[in-house]
Amino acid sequence: MKTLMKRLRAFALSGIIGVGLLGSFPALAAKTTLTVGAAATDVGTLDPHYATSTSDRTLVAWIYGALVRFAPGSTDPSTIEPDLAESWQVSNDKLIWTFKLRTGVQWQAGYGEVTADDVVYSLEKSRDPKRSAFSADFAAINKVEALGPHTVRITLSRRVPNLLGLVTNYAGGFIICKKAYEERKDRFGRAPVGFGPFQTQSIVAGQAVTLIANDKYFRGVPKIKTINYRFMSNNAARDLAFAAGELDASAGLANKSWLQRTTSIPGAVVDVFYPAELTLLHINITKPPFNDIRVREALAYAISTQKIAEYRGERFTRAPKSVIPSNNLGYTDNAGVFPYDPAKAKALLAQAGYAKGLTFTMLSSQLPEYETTAQLLQGQLEESGINVQLQPVEHTSWHQMIRKDLSPVVIYGAARFPVADIFLTQFYHSSSIVGTPGAVTNFSHCNVADKQIDEARTEADPAKQVALWQEAQRLIIQNVCAIPLTETSQVWVHNKKLNWGFDLKGSMSLGPLVTEQTSFSD
Structure with a gap:
């Protein structure tokens, strides 16, 4: 009994000392790794012009950019804003569109500056049925030209309902790196190069994709440093992993029983968008x-x-x-x-x-x-x-x-x-x-x-x-x-400590955008 009491006093003393010493240590660093549960078994392709499944679309939106983009959290065409293009002009007949590109925007993986040649190459690929699943969308484009390293002109054969909608951060509008695509060829779908906030570090077939922050992202260094995108097609396994705290965000299910179960989890926030x-x-x-x-x-x-x-x-x-x-x-x-x-x-x-x-x-x-x-x-x-x-x-x-x-x-x-x-x-x-x-x-x-x-x-x-x-x-x-x-x-769930960085009302990628502003609170 005396021995036990000595141990308890020693433990208590060490706790007091420990508490006293806490002030001398720096505050714990904010969490910077985001773990996501995807309702899929594997990557189909991360070539954005062939990415048709929901899971692939979600990923490519984190990797690539486009001439223009929907404001984060929105699917309203009235919110379309500059992305790679800092400005644009259109002719009176709406057939000629000229885009002025930002200077200094860098490709991931050390491929240098994004130029008009990359934009021309990307849009030509997007409208080629042999190299794109979205070629029909671009049938009205007659010609895409580089007028200089940072100027692109698109000439239409006929008016379209919304040209900006074709060149936004969605489907065939994503811009790829010409040099990387030509070098990597068939490997590009699993070794993509974009200019978005995150770049691919590794892909383990059937298990996960790991993305890391693009420190040269032109909008600023992302607060999230690593994304683990885990393939978990089994609903129950994905739900259990989220409830256990193994996932910070997860694809949800559009049914009442899932909603009831999920809203009972402490700290769970359901996103419907x-x-x-x-x-x-x-x-x-x-x-x-x-x-x-x-x-x-x-x-x-x-x-x-x-x-x-x-x-x-x-x-x-x-x-x-x-x-x-x-x-x-x-x-x-x-x-x-x-x-x-x-x-x-x-x-x-x-x-x-x-x-x-x-x-x-x-x-x-x-x-x-x-x-x-x-x-x-x-x-x-x-x-x-x-x-x-x-x-x-x-x-x-x-x-x-x-x-x-x-x-x-x-x-x-x-x-x-x-x-x-x-x-x-x-x-x-x-x-x-x-x-x-x-x-x-x-x-x-x-x-x-x-x-x-x-x-x-x-x-x-x-x-x-x-x-x-x-x-x-x-x-x-x-x-x-x-x-x-x-x-x-669309239905997702995330931990309340995760802040997307915007009000999530919509996302054309069918999953929440992860941007340079996405972060965790203490």
């Missing part, structure tokens, strides 16, 4: 049995989008009213979406020769959001005699397979620059049909609204332009090229 991704069921109208419009109509009548939205949770999901996102210029909520009517669905199937029911196979992404939607859809269609056999595929492989036209029906969620022309062109114009030279994401082989989409691009009267876009939406729904399923905002 734009753009809302519009998820549609794209139907290949050229393949039997879907080349029969009665079958397509039966699918439309058999789906209750309201029930899907209620299941997911009204904080972030709503039933869509058209085949383009509701935040798009040119959107209409009077596009003629089919009402839920299982009896009508069964009658149409019978008329088409499927009185005993219809069975088909659909490739299904294993990404949690897609997987849940596919299962909900499967259950609803079964009530109308439609049996969907789901074939689960890892998300990155799924992206590759659906672009090879390997599934007659495709569930696909997307958000694009918020002007109707972009979404309509990529998903419903015949120039974007998968498997063709200009292929983008027209999985339905739709061509019923080409005339309206084309005419709207060059229409000078804003009211007439919007009317054409709205007519296109009605035609696409009338012909059941696609069935709107959900419109869902």
